[in-house]
Amino acid sequence: MKRIGLFGGTFDPIHNGHIRMAVEVAENLQLDEVRLIPVNQPGHRSRPIASAAQRLEMISSAIKVPLVLDDIEIQRGGTSFTVDTLNYLRAEYPGCSLLMILGDDAFWSLKTWHKAEDIFKLTNIVVVSRDCDGKERQESPHVSLGGVLSTHLTDLIDSIGRVYFLKTPLLHISSTEIRRKVRLNKSISGLVPTAVEKIILGNNLYTS
Ligand code: ATP
Ligand code: MG
Numbered sequence: 001m002k003r004i005g006l007f008g009g010t011f012d013p014i015h016n017g018h019i020r021m022a023v024e025v026a027e028n029l030q031l032d033e034v035r036l037i038p039v040n041q042p043g044h045r046s047r048p049i050a051s052a053a054q055r056l057e058m059i060s061s062a063i064k065v066p067l068v069l070d071d072i073e074i075q076r077g078g079t080s081f082t083v084d085t086l087n088y089l090r091a092e093y094p095g096c097s098l099l100m101i102l103g104d105d106a107f108w109s110l111k112t113w114h115k116a117e118d119i120f121k122l123t124n125i126v127v128v129s130r131d132c133d134g135k136e137r138q139e140s141p142h143v144s145l146g147g148v149l150s151t152h153l154t155d156l157i158d159s160i161g162r163v164y165f166l167k168t169p170l171l172h173i174s175s176t177e178i179r180r181k182v183r184l185n186k187s188i189s190g191l192v193p194t195a196v197e198k199i200i201l202g203n204n205l206y207t208s
Helices: 016-028 052-062 072-076 082-092 175-183 194-202
Strands: 003-009 033-038 067-069 097-103 124-128 148-150 162-166
Touching: 003 016, 003 082, 016 033, 016 067, 016 097, 016 124, 016 162, 033 052, 033 072, 052 067, 052 194, 072 082, 082 097
Parallel strands: 003 033, 003 097, 033 067, 097 124, 124 162, 148 162
Antiparallel strands: none
């Protein structure tokens, strides 16, 4: 059965932390591919600074297989709801195992997402730790949303609604930090791929 990782984000801009995390998850979970899905208009935060076209260009320049770009949310337009994307991908990839990949900051906010309870009927979730440490130790979102905690990777095969916390080394990089550095005229070398750095500097992105 084909195993597909789904990795959504603002990617404003994509950085080496995203790439490293997607590669680690793909290897640990033996995924056939990881689809990077840039949000069009997020439901819970302000509009990205870079345009959709610029974010797509940065992602394309930064990734190679098994990481692939999926512009479904940008094509759909409007506010992007993960549940709509999952419904679409379930229909598009019948018989495939779908695993949504989230940093723990995103995971701990899950309860506030549109139709959050439906998400566990559509996919498994793999959570990686960015050291958000249980956001003030609130109840883990899957408890009230119908998800089941899994402690073995094999539980993720042929199942749905499973949550697995993957311990893997990560890079402590955020897009916020990159935007701040550019604004302060500081170097972002080593934080983003060279091609992404060129696009940012060439388009005067994030300077104000
Ligand atoms: P921003 O600072 O603008 O919020 P970000 O760096 O958090 O940007 P997002 O596009 O918001 O990036 O994140 C998309 C997904 O990638 C989320 O699930 C987030 O937890 C995860 N993520 C972001 N940075 C890292 C990192 N350095 N390591 C692992 N996961 C990350
Ligand atoms: Mg973020």
